[in-house]
Amino acid sequence: MKKILMVVGSMRKGSFNQQVAEHIAELLKNKAEISFLDYKDLPFLNQDIEFPTPDVVKHVRSAVDSADGLWLVSPEYNHSIPAVLKNFLDWISRPNEENNPKAGKTSADKKVTFTGIGGSNETAGCRKNLFDLCKFIGMNVVGDMGTGFSFDRDTFTTGKVIFSEEDNAKLLAQADTFLASL
Ligand SMILES: Cc1cc2nc3c(=O)[nH]c(=O)nc-3n(C[C@H](O)[C@H](O)[C@H](O)COP(=O)(O)O)c2cc1C
Numbered sequence: 001m002k003k004i005l006m007v008v009g010s011m012r013k014g015s016f017n018q019q020v021a022e023h024i025a026e027l028l029k030n031k032a033e034i035s036f037l038d039y040k041d042l043p044f045l046n047q048d049i050e051f052p053t054p055d056v057v058k059h060v061r062s063a064v065d066s067a068d069g070l071w072l073v074s075p076e077y078n079h080s081i082p083a084v085l086k087n088f089l090d091w092i093s094r095p096n097e098e099n100n101p102k103a104g105k106t107s108a109d110k111k112v113t114f115t116g117i118g119g120s121n122e123t124a125g126c127r128k129n130l131f132d133l134c135k136f137i138g139m140n141v142v143g144d145m146g147t148g149f150s151f152d153r154d155t156f157t158t159g160k161v162i163f164s165e166e167d168n169a170k171l172l173a174q175a176d177t178f179l180a181s182l
Helices: 016-027 055-066 083-092 124-136 165-181
Strands: 003-008 033-036 069-073 111-118 147-150
Touching (some): 003 055, 016 033, 016 111, 055 083, 069 165
Parallel strands (some): 069 111, 111 147
């Protein structure tokens, strides 16, 4: 089975996007091997600490290397990419060797697809920014701008995301396209 690494753009306890990522993992449990990236200890990228490569950065890059594709599931912050997720993408966009811009970059040719849950625009601002950024850093974007969902009336009172059959169909169609590309 192909390996998909889920990268969630929110570290909030009870995150709605984490719930979406877990739901995707459940939908795909017989179709793909899914794991979740733990990148909460990734430092802010500062070129002073790029080399020697910090262990936590090595760990994150190796998790990305081991995956056939990344599925980014993220909220939208001010119509854009949450800083934690942008920081992760910046780290994987950098050469793996000092003074050697041609050394491999973890992001190169990596397949990626996007999903997010947010307000009424269904995280379209974030997904558009992810689309542009991921292309810029040489990733292979699958499924265009991905899929978006909006909170329903009860999401904030119950703290739970509920998925309709239509939502599941949307996610499964995205998954089929993504898996076929891997
Ligand atoms: C700094 C910040 C900016 C936000 N900007 C947006 C936005 O532009 N569009 C939107 O739909 N929601 C926005 N929100 C609300 C988030 O959608 C909401 O907090 C959501 O619960 C975050 O996702 P999570 O539950 O996965 O943590 C923003 C939240 C924060 C903290």
